[in-house]
Amino acid sequence: MPEDAKLQDAVAEVVAALTGRTVSERETLISSGMIDSLSILRLIAMLEKKLGVIIPTESLQPDDFDSIALIVETVQRVSRPAG
């Protein structure tokens, strides 16, 4: 798992690739309609690939991905190294 600042940068990069724009740390993604629930699945796949981790989804809800800050917190909380 990368350190906090690197993780935040990596998440911001993935979110920018998905939304096509730079998004601030606290800007809402789902409640603002920027991404939908299907995009979250793509976001999870992209994060897993970029960070080399597995993000188990069984205890997660879309709200856990509603901003870059929340995504970072979620990844830190539930992810485990791949392989």
Place this chain on the structure above:
Amino acid sequence: MPFNSYPYLGCLALAVLVYWQLPHRLRGFYLLLVSVLYYGTWNPNHIVIPLSLCLLVWLISRPMTAPQANPRRWMWLGIGLVLLVLGFFKYRHFFLQASGSVLAPLDVQPVALAAGVGLPLGISFYSFEAISYLIDSRQRRIARPPLLQLCNFVMFWPHLMAGPIVRVRELVPQLLEARTFRPGFLIAGLDRILWGLVQKNAIANPIGRWVEEGLQPERLPTTADAWFLAIGFGFQIYFDFAGYSNMAIGAGRMLGIEFPQNFRFPFHASAPPDFWARWHMTLSRWVRDYLFFPINARFQGAPLPLYLSLLGIMALVGLWHGAGWGFVLWGMAHGAAMVLFRIYESLASEGIRSSLAARVGWRVFTLLVVTVAWVPFRAENLSQAAELLQTMFFGLVPGLALPSRFYQATVLVAVFCGFEPLLVRFLEWLESGAAQQDRRRSVALVLVRCVTYACAVLLFMIFDEQETEFIYFRF
């Protein structure tokens, strides 16, 4: 006692007045008492159902959080029991009719037996809230609340009968917070209640009366009438349910409680999934979080499970509205439209997707699907739905046979819906100016509020039709 009746409005004023006089420690008991009394005005025998459901999920959530427990097993037991209660009260006719032929030789008439127990109002809504409590507890998102607050979460009267469908983490912290009275609570609440009354009594009810008249079984509508009736019903159900939701949100605000929004200009949807991000938003959110997301996360968003889940989930959403094939067809039509959009998204290039023609095309297609899907939802039975669809698409029957005011009202409401986002943005602009101490915008806001209140009261008095129940109370 419906929200749009004078007795309710009088009782609401009294309930709010007493609430703010009470010390914080008594407010929880008071809210539950008022909620139980309110529910009892519909059918006192049914009070025990939501109370028992609260006790059931509260008891089950206890071992879920205990060490050594198997929380998943307890969660499924709880969900199973909640669905059993919902199934018994809401779908027993459906199943008993199907089992009628099996029981016929025993001379047992199951439908007649089942008819003795009516449908407890709001059961679809509070069952879903109970399930969300169990899942959120299992996922350790919430601390187990005291029983009193769990009962208030489920039974708090403004949202008990037809939502908004809330979460424990949204409502319980607000109920536990010791708030002091602010006049802003009353103003914000009254704004919503008055607008809700106008939506329900001055728009939904008159249009509903004409729709009812046009759909009498003995009447064969013309092609134009069939289209107008489908569009008219779309407006009726929108203003009926949005009106109810606004009155629920308004009642909550008067007590200092904020509910989530339920509608956001649904007729401005850019595509079928966007419609569901704007229509009955709290149900969409429930479905997204507890069905769509877990199912598709398991299959990592693969296309075939995605399409099948969209169809299946939307059929269930239809069935949630009522035990009838018309509701299932309505849900599946929306599901099919969403599948079509997802296929298009996966195939179309960025250039095509961002073109004006594609964007306009999807908006028109969404409105068309939404309108046509109301036909099986509203028709008395499937054969009437088939007749209407045949008239709308294949058999041209000329003429206009309904009162001319119906067509005028439908067109007027359509124009209003077109401008609704602009009006709301203008009001928000005035409100933000008032909040920033902008004198001109503050004065303008006071004037606009006075004129709007006067118009709303006038409309409410002219079109006062309180006896018409809210459509979503049936679900």
